[in-house]
Amino acid sequence: MNINEIAELAGVSRATVSRYLNNGYISEEKRAAVKKVIDETGFVPSSHAQTLRTKKTKLIGVILPKINSESISRMVAGISGVLSEQGYNLLLANTENDEKKELEFLQLFQDNRVDGIILIGTIFTGEHKKLLKSLRVPVVIAGQHLEGYSSVYHDDEAAAEAVTELMIRAGGQHFGMIGATLRDEAVGRKRRAGFLNSLEKAGITVEESALKEAKFNSESGYKMARQLMENHPETDSLFCATDTIAVGAIEYLRETGKKIPDDIQIIGFGDSKIARVLTPRLTTVHLAYKTSGEESARMILELLAGKNTADREMKLGYRIVEGESLR
Amino acid sequence: MNINEIAELAGVSRATVSRYLNNGYISEEKRAAVKKVIDETGFVPSSHAQTLRTKKTKLIGVILPKINSESISRMVAGISGVLSEQGYNLLLANTENDEKKELEFLQLFQDNRVDGIILIGTIFTGEHKKLLKSLRVPVVIAGQHLEGYSSVYHDDEAAAEAVTELMIRAGGQHFGMIGATLRDEAVGRKRRAGFLNSLEKAGITVEESALKEAKFNSESGYKMARQLMENHPETDSLFCATDTIAVGAIEYLRETGKKIPDDIQIIGFGDSKIARVLTPRLTTVHLAYKTSGEESARMILELLAGKNTADREMKLGYRIVEGESLR
Structure with missing residues (x-):
């Protein structure tokens, strides 16, 4: 009909x-x-x-790098809470950490399917910037900072400095890091920068070969912990860029008979459930993911209402969750 | 332009x-x-x-009850793997376990936005059945069985029987259960039925008050474990309908000084990462979630190709993952 x-x-x-x-x-x-x-x-x-x-769909497209992630799901809960009050529904696009997919979905969403886009970003290539510039619908970037765009992000560098300082004060001398790709500005670059800043301030040097890079899963955390400990068996303090990476590292350390925190202290990022059920409980950094979702949603509503045409940036704080993995 | x-x-x-x-x-x-x-x-x-x-969008809509879930994300990975090979993209709709949202998204997706729908189902009300019947796009139901629809689901009852038998053989005498809502056919009803079948075969009785019902989160598992243990301190064997529920129950049992498995043995469902990092490791049931995602995707492709108009049902098996939480 x-x-x-x-x-x-x-x-x-x-x-x-x-x-x-x-x-x-x-x-x-x-x-x-x-x-x-x-x-x-x-x-x-x-x-x-x-x-x-x-020309109105009452739909907001959310592009995200993975679905099975506590941080992402807290952000989505925040976004959803604010937007559903205003009668919006969310369509989620899962890129599985594939930048090409991000571009595909940006294109797909903007072809009039949604009123606005929230991009939970990871990596911004030249192609991203070009496509973002050409978008006909408003976009807010969450979890990363990108010059010239409305964005909500976390103070990853200050947080990394703070937890590293805790490990230094607890008497750490030989530091290692399992970080994330430096193409990820927030999780890769800023957390590494914070870690290195604090070490430098304390006059502690760290060899380039003690700075490993893992993928966003615990299997990779396990593998990188093995590489690190084989090159640097003296390591007594390990900074992991995410809780998930820390879970893999802890598994490896346990298998090789290392005691946490006596032989080696370790920290993660994310305040995930898994950090709380580990024995010993992982000391980790809480970032206000739900709040960043809520703020992103509010920004997109303002953009949709035609208010606030100047790009807005919002940097959110952090909190350290003390577990039992520091000396 | x-x-x-x-x-x-x-x-x-x-x-x-x-x-x-x-x-x-x-x-x-x-x-x-x-x-x-x-x-x-x-x-x-x-x-x-x-x-x-x-009239072709090359999009498949996937309606799912929550995003931060290992089982769901494995299903989505299976669906995505098969469909992206055929040039399809997925749009995900997260209902946060809200049946109303399920209805909203079914309606939204069918309004020509997608070529087909995969519904990772939980509860089927009369309204669901009415709306499903009126859909103009093909639909496959994953994770649940619904008469008259193409579906891929798991043998929850047989799996529940098998793990319960393990607890009986290990010497369990006083059984308790923290299940899920009986409105959820698979997780609620079938797992409970399997549990009770095995007890009956072994001539073990269980009081109605030892059968608790939790929500799908660990906080609720914690609360229900407390209720159960306060009413039935003699409980020495605990069946949890999901690993997430088991995590909460274990937290409560630990806080009250119960040793696992010596004082009380416990099993979960889902073979999640968290089950593997718990100390002691949780004995749990592996259901082939990725396979069920893949099979759902293949079914929707067949429906889209106009093949196989008869509704197909596929029941998938299970595997028990032995941890250290049984005697």
Whole structure:
């Protein structure tokens, strides 16, 4: 059943049916005729066709790097809470850490499917910047800072400095790090910078070969811990860029008989559930993921309302969650 | 820039541009003229408008109850692997265990936005069944069995029987259960049925008050473990319907000084990462979530190809992962 058929059954023009569906003016008589046909046939107007007319979908697209992640799911909960109050639904696009997919979904979402996009970003290539610049719908970047865009992000560098200082004060002398790719500005570059800043301030040197890089899973954390400990068996303090990486590292350390924290102290990032059930409990950094989701949602609402055309940046704080993995 | 403007610049009709974009027949001369304008202006046809013409979006909608879940993310990985090979992208809709949202997204997706829907189901109300019946796009149900629909699901009952038998053979005498809502056919009803079947076969009785019901999070597992142990301090064998529930129960048992498995043995469901890092490691049930995602994807492809119009049901097996939480 389409608009043409409704028009024919009601004995009116196609334009009349269209005006009826879009609450435009039509005579009482014609309104009654169209309503009767629609009621009898159970016709549901395609929201797709409506979208082309009204240009509003009440949908926000959220592009995210992985779904099985506590930090991401807290951000999505924050976004969803704010937006559903305003009658918006979310469509999620999972890129599985594939930058190409990010570009594909940006393109897909902007082709009128959504009113706005929240990009939980990881890596920004030249192609990203070019595509972002050409977007016809408002976009907010969450979890990363990108010059020239509205964004909500965390103070990864200050947080990394603070936990590293804790390990120094606890008497750490031989430091190692299992970080993330430096192409990830927040998790890779800023956390590493904070770690190195604190060591430098304390006059502690660290060899380049004690700075490892893992993927965002515990298997990779395990592997990198093995590489690190084989090159640097003296390591007594280990900085892991995420809790997930720390879980893998701890598994390796346990298997090789190292005691935590007596032989080696270790910290993670993310304040995940898994950090709390580990024995000993992992000392980790809490970043306000839910808040950053909420703030991103508020920003996109403002952009949709045409307010605040200047790009806004918001940097959020952190909190250290003390576990039992520091001396 | 829209099709009308392209047509004007190229000196051809709107219909010609439309045929060009849809690979219809047009003369070489006109093709060259349109191509030149499109190349020069960088015009990108709206896929939305294309959708209305071709009725194909190459998108599959996946409705899921929560995103921060290992089982769900494994299913999505399976779905995504099979479908992206065929050039499909996924749009995910997160219902946060809200049945109303499930209905909303079914409606939203079917309004021509996607070619097919995979519903990772939980609860089927009358409204669900009515809406499912009226869908104009093919749908596959994953993780649950629903009469009359193509579905891929797990043998929850047999798996629950098997782990319960293990606890009986290990000498369990006083059994308790922290299950899930009975409105969830698979996780709630079938796992409970399997548990009770095995006890009955062994001639072991269990009081109704030792059968608790938790939400799908560890906080609720903690709370229900407390209720159970306060009513039934004699409990020496605890069946948890999910690993997440078991995590909360273990936390409570630890706090009250109970030794696992000496004082109380415990099992979970899901073979999650958290089960493996717990001390002692949790004995749990592995369900082939990734496979069920892959099979759901294959079913939807067959439905899209117009093959196999008869509804197909596929029941997948299980495997017990032995930890250290059984005697």
